[in-house]
Amino acid sequence: MEASDSQKRHRRLEAFEKGRDELNLAEFPLAAVCNRHLDGTKTVVFEDTVWDEEKRKRLPRKLTISGSDRFGLPTSKDDDVLLACVQLSSLENFDQREVHFSRYELLKLLRWPDETRYYRRLATSLRRWKGLTVYSDRAFYDKARRSWVNRDFGIFDNLYIYERDEVDKAAAQADSWLVWNEVVFGSFEAGYLKKLDWDFYLRLKDPVAKRLYRFLDKRFYHSDRLVMDLGELAFNKVRVSPNYNTAQAKRALMKGIRELEHLWELRPMPEEKRFTKVARGKWEVLFTKDSRKRPSPKRPEEVIDPLCTELTRRGVCQATAEQLVKEHPAKRVQATIELFDWHNDRGEERGAGFLVAGIKSAEAYAKPRGFQSKADLEQKRQASAAANRKREAELRRVKQRELQNIKAAEAPFLAFWDNLSSQQQERYFAEAVAAADRTKRDGYQRLKEVGGPVFEQYRQLILKDHFHRAGPPKAG
The missing domain is CATH 1.10.10 (Arc Repressor Mutant, subunit A)
Structure with missing residues (x-):
């Protein structure tokens, strides 16, 4: 079967290795290197000097970034997401400001797990960038004008996030979209870009x-x-x-x-x-x-312990992850990862330190109310499956006994009936119909011309009732 357009696009994103970086974004850190802001800071100011070719001297410049009250300032994960959006535009050769995508595609491009918490993280990140305002005092270089400019702008002018792509996943079309601010996109169009080894960056x-x-x-x-x-x-x-x-x-x-x-x-x-x-x-x-x-x-994927990969995806550095997996039982590492995800999925943000401390601690974290690890769920699943198997076996035994009882009860009638000639059977059945109760007799007469399974049931009931009531005919 030929792959769909969306499946082909997803494969292209998974194999994407070489990309582009915008030079202003490479120069100024719009995102902090920490995973979260602990002090609630909404505005950051950067000041330095820049060489002015026209005036032949260094001039002061200042860049101010301000985040929204709702989403705050970007962090290191948000930097990855913004750079991934640049790669989406790069794949389209920076043809237009409006870029269509799905969050599933962004996950593939970022090589993040296909899990609910990462879909939510992407949405938060994109909104965080939408809420960011940049104030440039001779800080943002405009290649088209060949000068440092005073411009105030956002990163995205518009953003639409299609919520169902988390459910549709690989089948989802590119139903989300963003519109780059004209200042940012103008820099793309002017070619103020450099090559970026996207695969290496993600590693x-x-x-x-x-x-x-x-x-x-x-x-x-x-x-x-x-x-x-x-x-x-x-x-x-x-x-x-x-x-x-x-x-x-x-x-x-x-x-x-x-x-x-x-x-x-x-x-x-x-x-x-x-x-x-x-x-x-x-x-x-x-x-x-x-x-x-x-x-x-x-590094060959087969030599990397999957638990190391899961830890590094959650912010633990590679060396620490390898040490933790080497020195602690896999069951403990897995349980701590699951507890970490449980808290974050509920909006109770936990950082990499939570994972490291939990794995290293002499005592495991106490399980909060409502939390169930995969091991707990598997144990319950096995217990439930065993109980179901036991219940089904008992039902089979009961049904088998019922069938045996029915056969035992019917045995005398069958033996009697099989010993009658055709004429005797017709005569006996006529007697049974005449003696049958009105409901069964009327049902039999109503379905006589139609036939079928229900008619046959009426016939058998009338015969057996007559046999049990009157017994076999007297000899002679």
């Missing part, structure tokens, strides 16, 4: 590594060496917590840096060479590109 686990990969890949276009102020990189380009001190900022960056050193073209170096103190309270960070390296190939 990165740490949000800092993802953010650094996009930023450094953009900056390495001009030079294989980059030196930056630590604070500017950490707070304005990667966007770690603004409450971090220098030591905390370095630790947060190093986690992502190590992943890029291992998997990407970033040249490894000791931490003391990576970070250099240039003055009191002022540090610089050095990056160099090793062009001889290439992104590491995919």
Whole structure:
């Protein structure tokens, strides 16, 4: 059978590897690298300087982002979703501002599980981007005008989310749609884009590594060496917590840096060479590109424990996930994952720390009211199946006894009837009809011309009633 258009589109999304990144989005972190905002922040301001070719000097620039009261500011998962939307436009060669899709397709593109909580997460993320406003004071580069511009705009002008695609799944058409803001789409049309290894991006686990990969890949276009102020990189380009001190900022960056050193073209170096103190309270960070390296190939799926994959999908870094699976019983890991999902599906958000602490703890988390693990459900299912089998066996025994009793009760009549000649049977049946009660006799007479199963039942009842009432005819 030939695959439908939607199935072909889904396969294309699953196999998608090479994409595009918009250079302004690679430069400015509109999304935080944390999984959620704990302080309720709705507005963030970024300030730095930019070289102005016309005036031949560095000028200050400022970018302000403000989220909606309902959905707040984007986080690391939202950054993935926005970038996936860019890939949807890339697949259509950035032909038009309006992009049609289904949430199922976005799940496939992001390689997220096909589960209810992820459909809801996508909807929240898209609405979060719809509610975001960007205020640019010489911060957003307009390639068509070849200048940094003062523009205030959103990411999406319009958004429609079709709710039934969670049910329709692979059969769903592209019934959701978004409309890019003209400023963002104008940047697409002007070609202010760079290549992006989408497959490699998705294989990165740490949000800092993802953010650094996009930023450094953009900056390495001009030079294989980059030196930056630590604070500017950490707070304005990667966007770690603004409450971090220098030591905390370095630790947060190093986690992502190590992943890029291992998997990407970033040249490894000791931490003391990576970070250099240039003055009191002022540090610089050095990056160099090793062009001889290439992104590491995919790890064969068969060597990755499925529980590791489930943990990393929920925010646990790869190394920690592997350690947890190696050191703790699979049953405990699975139960903690299920409890994590149960809380999040109910809107009781839990982070990766909940998983790690629950698996490592000497005592398992207490099961909240209403929670049932897969093991519990399987145990109940097996118990219910066993009870059903026992009940069905008893019903079969009862039915068999009833059949035996019926056969035993009918045996004398059958023996008698089989010993009669045809004429005797006709004469005996005529006597039985004449002696039958009115209801059965009327039913027999009414169906006599029609025949059929009901008629035959009336006939048998009349015969057997007469046999049990009058017995066999007397001899002679």
